[in-house]
Amino acid sequence: MRLSALYRYPLKSSLGEPLQRAELDALGLVGDRRWMAVDAESGRFLTQRLLPQMTQLCARWQGSERLLLSAPGLESLSVAVPDETASLRRVIIWRDTLQVPDAGDAAAAWLSDLLGRPCRLVYVPEARARQVNTHYAEPGEKVAFPDGYPLMVIGQASLDDLSRRVGRPLEMLRFRPNLVVEGSEPYAEDSWKRIRIGGQTFRVAKGCSRCIITSMDPRTGERSADREPLTTLKTYRERDGEVYFGQNLIHGGSGVLEVGMDVEVLE
Known part of the structure; x- marks a missing residue:
């Protein structure tokens, strides 16, 4: 085998990268699912289950400090990995609630435009990851x-x-x-x-x-x-x-x- x-x-819930x-x-493949879109008001995670247009969302690492967002009809946006302690946001993923860094207003506006609803982009550093x-x-043993x-x-x-x-x-x-x-x-x-x-x-x-x-x-x-x-x-x-x-x-x-x-x- x-x-x-x-x-x-x-x-x-964005496009996969071969x-x-x-x-x-410690969290799996380096760079895998370290970012997530969440509802701006509730902080609840957003996926293709609710928003099929996320299949058109491409997110690719630029080195280890920036993420490039792209989608049909939108100008690409480069987003810096946020500071681990600045602008923490409460987010919910299934039964877990955690505080993680928010990626800023420009990323939120870009995602909201694509997904047609107010949302935020968040990032999880290893120190704030969830217990498996x-x-x-x-x-x-942690997971992003x-x-x-x-x-x-x-x-x-x-x-x-x-x-x-x-x-x-x-x-x-x-x-x-x-x-x-x-x-x-x-x-x-x-x-x-x-x-x-x-x-x-x-x-x-x-x-x-x-x-x-x-x-x-x-x-x-x-x-x-x-x-x-x-x-x-x-x-x-x-x-x-x-x-x-x-x-x-x-x-x-x-x-x-x-x-x-x-x-x-x-x-």
Whole structure:
């Protein structure tokens, strides 16, 4: 088995970015989901579930200190990583509430124009990151702005099998993984407990429950009229009212990943 693809998402629910090489830090892939759009009044996080136009939002790092925002019809905007203590904003992501730096009025105006509602752009430094669910993680293991876990893996064979069942090819980016593994059997990742990629080890925390975002074309934001692939997934991947596809991972520390690295199941 080998690592066949790497993806990061600099701004939560924006366009994915394919990488050939990525570093790991305490929160996952360096630069992954460190930024997030939130409702200006409530501070609640915003995603494609509510705002399909976020599929057109491209956020790309410029070095390690700035983020470039771009979208069709708007002039690009470069945003500096905000100071860790200035202009803290209360934000809500699922059950977590935290105080994080706000990226300023220019970024807020740009995002509000794109999304058609008052919103703010926020950033999470490592010191203000969230604790991963301690049912699956150790105290002190943190996550930035993913839904719950630092990393997520999908086997390419699992997507191929799902595409066959649906009857048309499906894009991997519908499922927004960080890591894609080639050479395993379909859904082999369901049984993994620990894996090694290159010199890095990862614990498999739990299956990844899926939502309506998987039924949206990642290029256009259009929802499938037949609600695929959720409709098909529900026929064989539903458990306790949730539909699962892919596995959430917790990594063992800093390091480097590169496409092509060997993947070994340790447990």
